Amino acid sequence: MNRCLRVLALTAVTASVVTGLASAARAASLSQARITRVNNHVQLVRPMMAARPASVNGIVDGDTIVRTGISSGAELTFPDATVVRLAANTTFSFKNGTRDLNLTEGAVLIQSPKGANDATIHAATGSAAITGTTAMLEYHPGVYKFLVLEGTGRLYRPGHLGDSVLVGPGQLVMGNPNAAVSDPVDFDIARFVKTSRFMVDLPPLRSEKLIAAESQKQQQEKSKKTLIDTNLVIFGGGTRVSVLGQAQTNVAGRTTAGSAKPHSMPEATGAAQQ
DSSP, rough: OOHHHHHHHHHHHHHHHHHHHHHHHHHHHHEEEEEEESSOOEEEOOOTOOOEOTTTTEEEETOOOEEEEEOEEEEEEEETSSSEEOOOSEEEEEHHHHTTEEEEEEEEEEEEOOOOEEEEEETTTTTEEESOOOOEEETTTTEEEEEEESSSSEEOOTTTTTEEEEEEETTEEEEOTSSSOOEEOOOOOHHHHOOOTTTTTTTOTTTHHHHHHHHHHHHHHHHSSSSSEEEEOOOSSSSSOOEOOHHHHHHHOOOEEEEEEEEEEOOOOOTTOO
């Protein structure tokens, strides 16, 4: 009997050690990221130190701010396979020991794989919670844009009870971060994938097949006329919506449907092409 008790006790102690090691490994994984892509002018800034150029395979921790210049970009990969791609003119950082990401200005695409740690990205007074999701957040003073390619994100304003909205695949929300969160609208996933610098001429994301599946769902909805194209387009970065004329729409190879219902779908063309 005593022998059995000792064996059980030893098993319990061993399990505790394993759990402790796993927790330590998880904490370490949340404290740094590896630079997996650098395009043109990218700087790393640490407190009380001069900025230095970023390089592939360099390590970034929570005390480091990553800044991209004009016509530049970068990619960070965390140990749990979460990928963060930075557009041009972007300032980004994260908090040690957490998956709190901070976008001071610019645009980022985040691919958080299934089973990864929960991630929350903050921009001014707004935040977006994403887990097992591929999403883009763009922020400039007074304006933001959040869109989801696959998975589901929750956009909210901390400290404002009930001011939140779930954003699903092929949906985007844009507005003023100091105003109430608006309802999402649909955007064309296929168009985004073909034109965004987050996707063009870059290695495919691990979520590529999931994004393609969501795009295919949109195509099926179009064929059933439950989702209809409009002539509204967002060119490049920002949230300005342009209205294309019939000739422009034809050149783009699209069908204009005006304000058709039940769901109209603008194109997020070239999103984050700063």
